[in-house]
Amino acid sequence: MDSLLDIEDAFSRQALSAPWGELGRSATLGIVALYSKFVVSVLNSYSAQGVDTFRQHVMHRDAAQGLITVCNHTSTMDDPMLICSLLPASFFFREHQHHGNRWSLCAAEICYSNVLLGQFFQSGKTLPIQRGGGIDQPIMRTVAAEIARGHWVHVFPEGKVTYTGTLGPLRWGIGKLVCDARRRANGRDPVVLPFYHSGMGRVLPKHAILPRTGNDIAVVVGEPLDLSDLTCRCNATGDDLRAVWRDITKRVGSALYELEARVPPNAVQAQGGTQQQDQERSRELDSALPGVPTERQ
Structure with missing residues (x-):
């Protein structure tokens, strides 16, 4: 058991390390922040x-x-x-002082497809899944261990970009992550903060490479x-524990649905079909992924 824990600790240290150093991490996050603000607030109109x-x-x-x-994706x-x-x-530029920026997740075959790209995303606190x-x-x-240590993680509970508008x-993973973080923090719940957005599907629509303006x-x-x-039920086992994950996921989903009603509708980005047809394709894709069940209210 100790050897397994040692292997897990070594894996975590490597995944969380800053390949270009702490100042390099701050520079990466800061430059990305300036670019993001320019696209969102200058090239486009932003309200929050x-x-x-x-x-x-x-x-x-x-x-x-x-x-x-x-948030939605x-x-x-x-x-x-x-x-x-x-x-x-x-x-973002002061990350080396406070280490408070978010950790996020990205598909390994996209964000870690080569060494340089992997170093860039790792420097930007994005982990491969x-x-x-x-x-x-x-x-x-x-990720659960980082949350238990008091750090911030951003998660897209849908598990993928949704183009239906x-x-x-939502995937059960968010429910499991909450329970795992709570267990590692000796029964202390993490803060779970939802937000919802609209308009990004027009700024960078499906298959687009460069952001749109206006x-x-x-x-x-x-x-x-x-x-x-x-x-309080996170110490259950077997099917009872999976039921807790589902219930947490439903609660997160309910909060996001309530926020969804407070922003303008998102664009339907499906190509060659109606919104209903694209939702059906989305459900088919989800059902084709064994071990990654979903819940929708």
Whole structure:
């Protein structure tokens, strides 16, 4: 058992390390933040509700309190562009001082397709996840451990970009991540903060490489979720534990659906079909991924 823990610790240290050093990490995050702000606020029009709530929990929460932010996923640049727009640029350039920026996840075959690209994303605090690897792959244990240590992780609970214009089915992984982080933090729940956005699907639509201009982007930040009536069951086992994951996922989904009604509708990005047809294709794709069940309310 000790050897397995040693292997996991070594894996985590490697995954979390800054390949270009701590100053290199701050420079990477800062430059990406400036570019993101330019695209979102200069090339396009940006408005946000609840910015103070977001900044309070990101920048001023208890140092031992882990944070999970969740939102819908409509383009490949939702993170970093929206995250960077919600926070001051100085927060990113000072990463080497406070180490408070978010960790995020990206498909390994995209973000780590070569050594240089992998170093860039690792320097930008983006970790590789294996598509089809399930919800118990090693990187998810690393993420849960970081949350338990009081760090911030951003998650797209849909598990992929959804092009239908509405929130897609949520994966159980968010429920499992909450329970795993709570267990590692000796029963302390992480803060789970939802936000919802519209317009990014027009800024960087499906198959686009360069961002578009002249679009309206709207973000609404919700309140932290009270999950205590559910997380108290996180010590269950077997099917009972999976039921807890589902219930947490449903609670997260309900919060996102409520926020969805407060922003302008997102564009339908399906090509060659109606919104209903694209939603059906999305459900077919989800059902074709064994070990990654979904829930939609």
